[in-house]
Amino acid sequence: MTMNNDHNSLGNPFDHRQSLIHGRHCDCQACSDDARTPSSPHHHDDSPQVTAPEARATPQGQEAMLDRVVESALVRGMFGHSDMHRRQFMKLVGGGTVAAALATLLPMDAIKAAVKEGLGPxxxxxxxxxxxxxxxxxxxxxxxxxxxxxxxxxxxxxxxxxxxxxxxxxxxxxxxxxxxxxxxxxxxxxxxxxxxxxxxxxxxxxxxxxxxxxxxxxxxxxxxxxxxxxxxxxxxxxxxxxxxxxxxxxxxxxxxxxxxxxxxxxxxxxxxxxxxxxxxxxxxxxxxxxxxxxxxxxxxxxxxxxxxxxxxxxxxxxxxxxxxxxxxxxxxxxxxxxxxxxxxxxxxxxxxxxxxxxxxxxxxxxxxxxxxxxxxxxxxxxxxxxxxxxxxxxxxxxxxxxxxxxxxxxxxxxxxxxxxxxxxxxxxxxxxxxxxxxxxxxxxxxxxxxxxxxxxxxxxxxxxxxxxxxxxxxxxxxx
Amino acid sequence: MDRTTTEWKFSLNLRAGILAVVMLAVLLGLWEGLNHVPALGGGGAELSEYEKLMGGADETAKVPPPSEILTRAWEELSNPFYDAGPNDKGIGIQLGYSLYRVLTGYLLAAVIAIPIGFLIGMSPLMYKALNPYIQVLRPISPLAWMPLALFIIRDSEASAIFVIFICSIWPMLLNTAFGVAGVRQDWVNVARTHELSPLKTAFKVILPAAAPTILTGMRISIGIAWLVIVAAEMLVGGTGIGYYVWNEWNNLDLTSVIFSILMIGVVGMLLDLALSSIARLVTYQE
CATH class of the missing domain: 3.40.190.10 (Periplasmic binding protein-like II)
Incomplete structure (x- = not known):
């Protein structure tokens, strides 16, 4: 049995169809996996975790996961941790556009590198x-x-x-x-x-x-x-x-x-x-x-x-x-x-x-x-x-x-x-x-x-x- | 009357076989009967919490009966090569690791012991010079080398092989020297009259003549090596049949321990049989 209390920070923040909250009725892959192992502990906190979570969610590999975590944290921060607003906005503007716009405003790569320094390859x-x-x-x-x-x-x-x-x-x-x-x-x-x-x-x-x-x-x-x-x-x-x-x-x-x-x-x-x-x-x-x-x-x-x-x-x-x-x-x-x-x-x-x-x-x-x-x-x-x-x-x-x-x-x-x-x-x-x-x-x-x-x-x-x-x-x- | 005697004579082997089986059956039957664990709970009474925590109401553990050992043997032997992680492997894999260590150490020892034994056997000077060292090193229990080997070699796998090497080298060395020194002088003289070179004499005359003694040394060595590997693996752990025994001892699971004792015996016997059949190839009649 594995612990699954981390995967919630790994949803794609630029995708309007994905919830980053994983509430009780969430039907995303990770949550339905969890439902099958009922004894595993659930901690659905919304704060993005800096440490690398397990590799079962979409991004593959340590690097990609950390990238995703940083993006997720930034996007969530922008929307004041209101997932509803985020999803509406992404649907309206399109995830790719937001990602590009965000990249011009913030030195995304530098931030990602700084986080990785905490752990590094x-x-x-x-x-x-x-x-x-x-x-x-x-x-x-x-x-x-x-x-x-x-x-x-x-x-x-x-x-x-x-x-x-x-x-x-x-x-x-x-x-x-x-x-x-x-x-x-x-x-x-x-x-x-x-x-x-x-x-x-x-x-x-x-x-x-x-x-x-x-x-x-x-x-x-x-x-x-x-x-x-x-x-x-x-x-x-x-x-x-x-x-x-x-x-x-x-x-x-x-x-x-x-x-x-x-x-x-x-x-x-x-x-x-x-x-x-x-x-x-x-x-x-x-x-x-x-x-x-x-x-x-x-x-x-x-x-x-x-x-x-x-x-x-x-x-x-x-x-x-x-x-x-x-x-x-x-x-x-x-x-x-x-x-x-x-x-x-x-x-x-x-x-x-x-x-x-x-x-x-x-x-x-x-x-x-x-x-x-x-x-x-x-x-x-x-x-x-x-x-x-x-x-x-x-x-x-x-x-x-x-x-x-x-x-x-x-x-x-x-x-x-x-x-x-x-x-x-x-x-x-x-x-x-x-x-x-x-x-x-x-x-x-x-x-x-x-x-x-x-x-x-x-x-x-x-x-x-x-x-x-x-x-x-x-x-x-x-x- | 005449018929019966021939019949008796005819079936001596058969009768010995039957007697052996009967004795085994009686022994196992007694063992089984005396060790039978009474059924738990007796009159179906509920176990108290204390009894449950103590694993039932029965008295202290007993030596497991043969039926349990046979069941365990069947379980283990029907799936000998499973690999459920670094600390849980099938009996076949464990025996494989042990055989690998034994054969590596043993062959290394043979490669070194036989030429040196030859040298010692052919030269009384070398024999006298090396004898004191051999006599001091020979009686050292191979396990006493283990701490030193771990410290110097800095690798537990190589240390185990070294221990096998050091314990199987002496019988081969001494038997080779003894066999070579004991080759009849007449034969060496015949070789000399044929003007064979010393090297040719060694290979064509002395080696075949000494081969049975050398093989006896090799047979003693493989027996010792197999004895030692179990102890060495109990000490170093990780893999091998010795580790298996230790791991089951750790769990006080005597059923598995007895099963592995039987397996160690069977493999040891097979190793000995292999060498004795090689020995038969090189024996000669004078």
Whole structure:
């Protein structure tokens, strides 16, 4: 299914027979197509969109579409957005005459060129984007079956990756043009922690919340973390929010994550099999594997990570600095597609539809009901109860600098990076909040208007301006 | 009495065949019977919301019965070449990718291993000089090469082929050297009395004499290569039968996993049969 909320700006403005409004009884091709797919969302706004809409309407190709959009906007502007007047006038004078007259009055070509500069011709339309099959990647994945990439003129293959180490290596090898990563990964890769240093950028966040601590069913009586001494936990990657949140959580309960428990890196898809085999006592991992462990009657959900830090970042859309500078227009189009898809995923009304789109073998390869429980937040907890937590997972593209600073403080705290760190500078270099803000504004989404803020994490305040003091405020730490 | 004994003798193969089939049937029957999932809902009671979210009222998942595997095999094999996107391809395409990687790595290894093996086999000096390196490199698990290969080659496809190459080179190299060194001195002497050039001696006398040993090495190699490709593809992902296993494991779909195990076995057997029939062409009686 594709989204069709853009085609209305593509009618020929010089044709008196065509409506540019597409009201309820409109019988144009695009609207009757829509009628056949009733579940697709309709936003019949009349404002012309500057970004390139999908190619199903009359004009073919990116360039032609943009031309049409500009013409349409001008003509609509001339007639004060009254479509009735426009159609009467065109009928009277003839579209060709108006077009010619308009061209003499206004430097049409120059205006068209100026608009295109915002996006420009794409350097590259065939892209490979990697993802690890978890619900955090929802926007990156669903943008494919639901046509968000196509809308921006991109032909993207979303390629499933077996784990984060391979995702990182394939990104460093440039087999992937961009990839789904964990929010700490681009920071670590830029700093060269755990890999060769290569500047990576993170222009958009994917999801917030959406992780959970799952324990094996045998531990139903051990809900207090202080009883977890000697447990083995799985996390998906060293440079992951999962690792840092688990460490933070047990440390706040007085356990040293390096001494009292064992933390083992296990790729997300292998978590459930390992839990079943008894190799681990629990894990802090991405969904759908938390819900899948419940579904398989192996484990139960001890707590959702939103209870540790509500609104914590998790996964990211990242690419190399090099890709962005070599292909600025493609990068721009890709970022627009991702931000659009992320905002669409954020709407709870769309969640069931998305669950169905991303469950097949080509994407997550999971039962629909598991994905749906994760995305809608109405889920079985494995203890016999049905919980209703609508923001169990949410999607928000804005890459807060302060989140990067928090992640860096934890990397420092646990000894993943040593020496002096210029927290604010690294955060600004990697988390491209300004790029995201620009695109979000352009697409008509609200932006927070600031790039940093303080957080409350398990009752403890994080002040982003004092990262070093924050690291030193913890009793359990490695540095 | 006499008739019955001949009848018994006559049907030994047949009886072995029947016994094998009966044993298989009993085994599969037990497997099927013990794993039969009770019908959902029992007395037609409505499932509670919790039970629905848990995917029904049945207990924990079991090993799938043979009937389910056969159904899955039929589904997959009746449409082996479908292509529903980069992450969802038919079993035929997946096996094709794996075979392509295995054969490329394997042939590269053969092209390098056989001449070097020849050299080592013919020259005791080279043998002594290279032996320590071979002994150190040979026992390394091919998957241990993967991170290094990904870093140096910077291409996951080529890395997978490299891993196949590095693991299939040793048996061929050692067997070639061994076969060449073991050629009977008499034959080489005969060649010398006929005043054959060293090159001609190598091709006309030593190669045919060592061929059965070389082929044995090649047969061991292809077996190892096929073993390794599954693991390599599980690690790198993307395409291939190893990726297929991983993807179904990811979905905890044991039916597909068992089906793919069978497919891996069948293809491995075919590869081995192919090489053993080539080996039969070059065997000789002294």
């Amino acid at each position: 794409l350097e590259k339309t065939r892209l490979d984007v990697g993802f690890v099959p978890i619900t955090c990647a929802t926007p990156i994945i669903m943008a494919h079956p639901m046509g968000f990439y196509e809308r921006y003129g991109l032909d993207v293959s979303v390629i499933k990756t077996a784990g984060w180490a391979v995702a990182r290596d394939k990104s460093l090898n440039r087999e992937y043009d961009a990839a789904h990563m964990l929010t700490p990964m681009p920071l670590a890769m830029t700093l060269g922690a755990g890999s060769t240093p290569e500047p990576f950028i993170m222009p958009a966040m994917e999801n917030i919340n959406g992780q959970a601590i799952v324990l094996h069913n045998d531990h139903q009586d051990k809900r207090d973390p202080q009883q977890w001494k000697g447990f083995t936990f799985g996390v998906p990657f060293e440079y992951s929010m999962h690792n840092f949140l688990l460490r933070y959580y047990v440390a706040e309960h007085g356990l040293d994550p390096d001494q009292d428990i064992q933390i083992r890196v296990i790729p997300p898809p292998e978590m459930v099999a390992n839990l079943r085999a008894g190799n681990i006592d629990g894990f802090l991992s991405p969904d759908p594997f938390n819900q899948r462990a419940v579904f398989e009657r192996i484990g139960f959900i001890h707590l959702l990570t939103k209870e540790i830090w509500d609104g914590h970042p998790c996964c990211a859309f990242a690419t190399s600095q090099r890709f962005a500078t070599e292909n600025p227009n493609t990068y721009g189009a890709l970022l627009r597609a991702i931000i659009d898809a992320t905002q669409y995923s954020s709407n709870p009304e769309n969640r069931s539809e998305i669950a169905e789109a991303i469950a097949p073998t080509n994407y997550l390869n999971q039962p629909v009901t598991v994905i749906e429980q994760v995305l809608t937040g109405r889920y079985a907890d494995g203890l016999g109860g049905v919980q209703n937590v609508p923001d169990r997972i949410d999607f928000d593209p804005f890459p807060w600098h302060s989140m990067a600073v928090w992640i860096l403080t934890q990397m420092k705290r646990w000894g993943y990076i040593e020496g002096d760190v210029d927290y604010q500078q690294v955060a600004r270099d990697v988390y491209l909040a300004t790029d995201a803000e620009k695109v979000m504004r352009e697409l008509g989404y609200e932006t927070p208007g600031e790039t940093s803020r303080n957080y409350q994490i398990m009752g403890k305040t994080f002040d982003y301006t004092q990262p070093e003091a924050y690291v030193e405020s913890f009793a359990i730490r490695r540095s």
